[in-house]
Amino acid sequence: MKVLYFAWLRERLDRSEDEVAPPAEVETVTDLVDWLAQRDEVLAAALEKRSIFKFAVDARIVPPQTPLAGADSVAILPPMTAG
Amino acid sequence: MSVEVITGSFDPGAAYSEFLAGARGIGAGVVFTGVVRSTHERPITALILECYVELATNEIEAIRRSAVDRFALAEAHIIHRHGRLLPGEPIMQVMTLAEHRGAAFDGAQYLMDYLKTDAPFWKKEETADGSKWVEPVAADAVARLRWEQT
Numbered sequence: 001m002k003v004l005y006f007a008w009l010r011e012r013l014d015r016s017e018d019e020v021a022p023p024a025e026v027e028t029v030t031d032l033v034d035w036l037a038q039r040d041e042v043l044a045a046a047l048e049k050r051s052i053f054k055f056a057v058d059a060r061i062v063p064p065q066t067p068l069a070g071a072d073s074v075a076i077l078p079p080m081t082a083g
Numbered sequence: 084m085s086v087e088v089i090t091g092s093f094d095p096g097a098a099y100s101e102f103l104a105g106a107r108g109i110g111a112g113v114v115f116t117g118v119v120r121s122t123h124e125r126p127i128t129a130l131i132l133e134c135y136v137e138l139a140t141n142e143i144e145a146i147r148r149s150a151v152d153r154f155a156l157a158e159a160h161i162i163h164r165h166g167r168l169l170p171g172e173p174i175m176q177v178m179t180l181a182e183h184r185g186a187a188f189d190g191a192q193y194l195m196d197y198l199k200t201d202a203p204f205w206k207k208e209e210t211a212d213g214s215k216w217v218e219p220v221a222a223d224a225v226a227r228l229r230w231e232q233t
Contacts, residue, residue, distance in 0.1 A: 004135065006133060006135060006205060007133050007205035007207075007216060008205075008216050056135070056138050059135065059137035059138045059141055060138070060141060061138070061142065061203070075135055075138065077135075077203065078205065079218075079219055080202070080203050080204060080205055080219070081204065081205055081206040081216075081217045081218065081219050081220070
């Protein structure tokens with residue numbers, strides 16, 4: 001599964017994506033973000049104010065409790081400034 | 084195609100002419116073009132718009148469909164650029180067609196207000212002193228609210 005990072009989050013991590021294989025107990029977007037944050041201090045610090053982020057599964061914005069089953073990509077989206 | 088998320092520039096007039104060429108049995112067309120702004124008080128050398136193209140296309144298409152339904156538009160088309168843009172260049176364009184001008188204007192205004200708050204883009208301003216990400220603007224959220232109250 002791909003995890004995609006954008007804007008200042010991408011800059012802070014110094015990469016635009018990760019390829020990950022989370023364990024079976026990682027069932028939702030929230031679980032995935034928690035699991036990623038445990039493995040990466042920089043990401044954990046960047047996600048400190050978790051409520052400001054939105055998430056997308058396969059290029060659709062979804063609530064954080066959305067199940068990951070069958071997802072190819074999850075995007076972590078910092079607050080958007082729009083067009 | 085009714086939503087275009089593109090990197091290169093576009094010709095606003097040519098895009099509108101092409102859009103109008105498909106119009107039959109309607110009486111009103113409205114076009115709005117957003118332009119990169121650099122002011123004396125707040126000069127910028129460039130505006131960088133980052134986006135997740137697939138997501139932006141999906142989200143803008145959802146906004147477009149809601150405008151078409153709400154105002155019974157005959158057609159609506161949105162062009163939105165991303166990448167590095169220079170002052171004076173067009174950023175985006177919204178075009179609507181409807182039977183009468185009220186719906187065409189309202190549809191375009193609604194699309195703009197929603198795009199300003201809900202289009203998934205990140206803006207970074209380049210100035211002589213460096214570059215920084217732009218924070219969301221509260222006034223844009225207020226502009227959108229009027230459509231939720233009517």
